[in-house]
Amino acid sequence: MQAKIPATVVTGFLGAGKTTLIRHMLENANGKRIALIINEFGDLGVDGDILKGCGDETCSEDDIMELSNGCICCTVADDFVPTMEKLLARENRPDHIVIETSGLALPQPLIRAFNWPDISTKVTVDGVVTVVDGKAVSEGRFAHNVAAVDAQRKLDENLDHETPLSELFEDQIACADMIVVNKSDLLAEGEADALVATLKADSRDGVQVVRTSMGKVPVDVLLGQGIGAERDLDARHEVHHHHHDHDDDDHHDDHHHEHGHDEFESFVVTRAEITDPKAFAERVADIIRSHDILRLKGFAAVAGKPMRLTLQAVGPRVDTYFDRPFGTDPRETRLVVIGEAGLDRAAIEAALQA
Numbered sequence: 061m062q063a064k065i066p067a068t069v070v071t072g073f074l075g076a077g078k079t080t081l082i083r084h085m086l087e088n089a090n091g092k093r094i095a096l097i098i099n100e101f102g103d104l105g106v107d108g109d110i111l112k113g114c115g116d117e118t119c120s121e122d123d124i125m126e127l128s129n130g131c132i133c134c135t136v137a138d139d140f141v142p143t144m145e146k147l148l149a150r151e152n153r154p155d156h157i158v159i160e161t162s163g164l165a166l167p168q169p170l171i172r173a174f175n176w177p178d179i180s181t182k183v184t185v186d187g188v189v190t191v192v193d194g195k196a197v198s199e200g201r202f203a204h205n206v207a208a209v210d211a212q213r214k215l216d217e218n219l220d221h222e223t224p225l226s227e228l229f230e231d232q233i234a235c236a237d238m239i240v241v242n243k244s245d246l247l248a249e250g251e252a253d254a255l256v257a258t259l260k261a262d263s264r265d266g267v268q269v270v271r272t273s274m275g276k277v278p279v280d281v282l283l284g285q286g287i288g289a290e291r292d293l294d295a296r297h298e299v300h301h302h303h304h305d306h307d308d309d310d311h312h313d314d315h316h317h318e319h320g321h322d323e324f325e326s327f328v329v330t331r332a333e334i335t336d337p338k339a340f341a342e343r344v345a346d347i348i349r350s351h352d353i354l355r356l357k358g359f360a361a362v363a364g365k366p367m368r369l370t371l372q373a374v375g376p377r378v379d380t381y382f383d384r385p386f387g388t389d390p391r392e393t394r395l396v397v398i399g400e401a402g403l404d405r406a407a408i409e410a411a412l413q414a
């Protein structure tokens with residue numbers, strides 16, 4: 061059986077910057093074949109046209125499909141499932157599927173749709189990315205143009221027109237595996253920090269909150285979260301508050317970013333053999349938490365083992381497995397660390413090498 065194709069759901073209100081983020085992703089896909097499904101919601105096909113104009117070979121027009129009806133929970137069988145089936149029947153299967161949806165309907169029904177019999181064996185929800193308009197949210201408006209969002213909502217009779225945007229926003233946050241605070245260029249540094257802290261406190265444990273402008277989140281950060289959200293729906297029903305301990309809070313105050321947090325960096329840390337894979341993975345998880353590392357991947361040499369131990373971490377979830385013998389490669393531990401600009405490289409190196 062072929063491996064399941066990962067699908068990332070991108071949600072967020074009109075104008076938050078979803079299209080900008082997706083376009084940046086397509087233009088920097090590093091050869092990954094990404095198929096797009098766009099839930100237009102009476103949006104006159106604008107997003108589709110913008111993305112089709114991308115012209116890059118990684119985003120050919122054929123890879124873009126549109127869902128014509130707004131409310132996915134009402135149209136799973138006659139719109140969503142056939143669209144997915146068409147995509148999956150292709151000879152040239154995509155490496156990844158990205159679904160852009162307006163933040164007006166609950167994201168949960170869309171994710172539930174991935175449990176549909178013929179879909180669940182072929183596709184899995186890699187993660188839910190919620191794009192927020194940092195400026196609008198920090199001003200309590202939630203969308204740049206509230207009237208436009210309301211007008212969009214009125215176009216779809218399946219949507220309830222009464223729920224305040226603040227509640228729809230809470231649902232988007234409760235469902236997110238990653239929250240992208242976009243338009244950070246319009247926020248003062250203190251405002252951005254405060255918003256990120258609030259969103260972290262309001263989201264589930266382990267949810268990554270990144271800030272950017274013009275959706276410039278690297279593909280390696282955005283895709284490949286490996287969550288399997290369709291099997292984890294119960295966790296997404298309501299907001300569970302959790303409290304950061306003081307160390308965490310101090311840590312946030314310690315951030316000094318010159319670039320308004322809209323840049324990312326990565327570096328490689330090497331070290332000698334490790335002795336205990338389990339203890340090492342736990343330490344890596346601690347380091348990830350205390351330094352807000354977004355991704356960490358690579359392999360380790362384990363004393364007495366001929367095979368390489370592969371490590372892959374998305375946030376504090378660390379996966380390890382032995383993949384292949386070192387062969388003629390040097391027996392060293394080599395880890396790529398990815399995070400927002402301003403990582404404390406020296407401290408991370410020292411901690412990983414300890």
Ligand SMILES: Nc1nc2c(ncn2[C@@H]2O[C@H](COP(=O)(O)OP(=O)(O)OP(=O)(O)O)[C@@H](O)[C@H]2O)c(=O)[nH]1
Pocket residue numbers: 072073074075076077078079080081107162242243244245246272273274275
């Ligand atoms: N200042 C600023 N403007 C941004 C940023 N990201 C996007 N924009 C602008 O915000 C507007 C909306 O961006 P889109 O990417 O179309 O937003 P969307 O969420 O896809 O909205 P719809 O596709 O219309 O639902 C566009 O004019 C973008 O150029 C940002 O980081 N900073």
